Amino acid sequence: xxxxxxxxxxxxxxxxxxxxxxxxxxxxxxxxxxxxxxxxxxxxxxxxxxxxxxxxxxxxxxxxxxxxxxxxxxxxxxxxxxxxxxxxxxxxxxxxxxxxxxxxxxxxxxxxxx
Amino acid sequence: xxxxxxxxxxxxxxxxxxxxxxxxxxxxxxxxxxxxxxxxxxxxxxxxxxxxxxxxxxxxxxxxxxxxxxxxxxxxxxxxxxxxxxxxxxxxxxxxxxxxxxxxxxxxxxxxxx
Numbered sequence: 001x002x003x004x005x006x007x008x009x010x011x012x013x014x015x016x017x018x019x020x021x022x023x024x025x026x027x028x029x030x031x032x033x034x035x036x037x038x039x040x041x042x043x044x045x046x047x048x049x050x051x052x053x054x055x056x057x058x059x060x061x062x063x064x065x066x067x068x069x070x071x072x073x074x075x076x077x078x079x080x081x082x083x084x085x086x087x088x089x090x091x092x093x094x095x096x097x098x099x100x101x102x103x104x105x106x107x108x109x110x111x112x113x114x
Numbered sequence: 115x116x117x118x119x120x121x122x123x124x125x126x127x128x129x130x131x132x133x134x135x136x137x138x139x140x141x142x143x144x145x146x147x148x149x150x151x152x153x154x155x156x157x158x159x160x161x162x163x164x165x166x167x168x169x170x171x172x173x174x175x176x177x178x179x180x181x182x183x184x185x186x187x188x189x190x191x192x193x194x195x196x197x198x199x200x201x202x203x204x205x206x207x208x209x210x211x212x213x214x215x216x217x218x219x220x221x222x223x224x225x226x227x228x
Contacts, residue, residue, distance in 0.1 A: 004157065031213060031214075033213065033214065040220050041220055042118065042204060042206070042217065042218025042219050042220050042221065043158075043204070043206075043218040044218075045214060045216070048213075048214045050214075056214070058214065090157055090158070092157075092158075092213075094213050097212050097213050097214055098211060098212065098213070099146050099165070099208045099210070099211040099212055099213055099216075100165070100211070101213065102160050103158075103160065103213055104157075105157030105158040105159070106157050107155065107156055107157050108155075108156075108157060
């Protein structure tokens with residue numbers, strides 16, 4: 001049982017490049033989400049999914065796309081990277097979207113956009 | 115504006131000493147309250163949560179937190195700190211009973227002196 005895994009751990013992009021951050025969980029969780037963590041700020045929700053085929057926007061969705069074709073995977077796409085997207089990105093999952101269900105976080109991806 | 119405040123950016127305590135990390139929130143109703151810990155290079159791990167009932171909540175790793183409605187606070191405590199407790203601690207508030215509507219504080223970094 002690996003929990004929530006994220007790849008890559010580190011990435012450097014140039015402005016305008018695209019990339020996909022991968023997230024997978026093996027706990028059969030319905031709910032998955034992406035957060036970004038910036039210095040001096042708490043985590044902010046980018047996008048979330050309550051099940052395969054269902055996604056929705058969080059607090060800071062601009063510049064990011066998501067899809068959820070399987071229960072296990074929830075990739076985050078940056079279509080045209082900008083320096084403002086330099087951040088640490090965390091994927092999380094929980095059994096359902098209910099607040100009583102504990103969210104499990106991946107180890108994060110540190111992204112730098114030059 | 116709705117917010118979660120962790121007044122202390124960085125705290126240093128000696129091993130064996132007691133610890134209190136502060137968290138204040140400003141929301142109209144009583145929110146759902148959480149404390150997470152992030153060890154270096156790791157994702158966030160839930161320490162404890164408060165939804166209702168007894169205002170003193172016990173968590174993992176010997177931590178506890180007390181909800182004080184009159185002070186809009188949810189402070190985290192531990193009677194005797196261990197070197198392995200060195201980490202970043204995040205307070206979070208759930209605006210409703212959904213994991214997609216949480217607000218995180220900016221975090222408090224804990225250093226433990228031998």
